[in-house]
Amino acid sequence: MYNRSLAKIHDESYAHLAEGAANFLRKINPPIRGPLVDLGCGAGNLLAALSDQIEVAYGFDLSPDMILRAKAKNPGFNFGVANLFDVRIPPAQVVTMIGEILSYACHGETNPSKSVVPFLNRIRTQLQDGGILLFDVLTDIRDYNYHHSGEEATWTLLMNSTQAGDEVTRKLTIFQKKPESGLYAKTTEYHHLKVFQNEQMTQWLTETGFEVVTMQAYAESALPAGRIAYYCRKA
Numbered sequence: 001m002y003n004r005s006l007a008k009i010h011d012e013s014y015a016h017l018a019e020g021a022a023n024f025l026r027k028i029n030p031p032i033r034g035p036l037v038d039l040g041c042g043a044g045n046l047l048a049a050l051s052d053q054i055e056v057a058y059g060f061d062l063s064p065d066m067i068l069r070a071k072a073k074n075p076g077f078n079f080g081v082a083n084l085f086d087v088r089i090p091p092a093q094v095v096t097m098i099g100e101i102l103s104y105a106c107h108g109e110t111n112p113s114k115s116v117v118p119f120l121n122r123i124r125t126q127l128q129d130g131g132i133l134l135f136d137v138l139t140d141i142r143d144y145n146y147h148h149s150g151e152e153a154t155w156t157l158l159m160n161s162t163q164a165g166d167e168v169t170r171k172l173t174i175f176q177k178k179p180e181s182g183l184y185a186k187t188t189e190y191h192h193l194k195v196f197q198n199e200q201m202t203q204w205l206t207e208t209g210f211e212v213v214t215m216q217a218y219a220e221s222a223l224p225a226g227r228i229a230y231y232c233r234k235a
């Protein structure tokens with residue numbers, strides 16, 4: 001899961017959503033100062049983009065390769081390898097989960113409310129009054145049977161996405177050029193994600209004690225089709 005090849009590609013070529021989320025958070029009034037907790041922080045691009053504004057920040061991610069990158073980019077912040085639901089969330093002004101992290105963490109669960117609702121409560125407890133939770137998930141406003149491809153000079157990525165009920169499986173095939181030999185190495189990853197109903201998510205958030213605004217972009221960065229972002233404030 002986000003092993004070395006994919007971590008590098010995501011970091012270098014798919015950082016626009018994290019940067020869009022950082023730009024969105026920059027425009028909030030009163031300005032955010034932290035602490036900020038970025039769950040599923042990936043390569044740390046959101047934290048890097050806010051590092052002039054935030055003094056204390058924490059990033060957690062399941063992928064050791066992502067955390068290596070995040071640490072190298074943000075020497076002043078704190079990082080750990082952890083599954084989303086196992087993180088002991090520090091007290092925070094802002095908690096973020098950018099890039100369908102909750103969809104990843106809930107895959108395979110027949111009743112995701114059992115983990116999501118207590119988790120939202122834990123986040124709310126750790127947030128300051130008026131604190132912010134910002135995240136996005138896959139929602140049921142589209143069908144997830146599709147193909148995607150991307151390429152740059154040193155890599156090609158092929159993705160085959162299939163959906164069965166509210167579960168999505170992505171097969172990612174990556175060809176990456178080795179600088180030493182010029183030969184291409186092939187790696188394959190399977191990602192499994194949960195699709196949520198927008199109304200259900202909004203209800204969970206409201207019942208937990210958040211004021212919620214839904215969005216289809218972070219600042220100038222549009223979310224891919226089907227994804228919805230939730231901008232929540234501790235009520």
Ligand SMILES: C[S@@+](CC[C@H](N)C(=O)[O-])C[C@H]1O[C@@H](n2cnc3c(N)ncnc32)[C@H](O)[C@@H]1O
Pocket residue numbers: 001002010014015017018039040041042043044045046060061062063066082083084085097098099100101104105
């Ligand atoms: C699409 S990337 C987004 C990374 C980063 N937030 C960004 O916007 O650039 C998804 C990230 O979620 C992490 N992830 C997936 N499942 C996770 C889980 N159960 N707990 C924590 N992190 C998880 C992956 O390792 C990966 O770094």
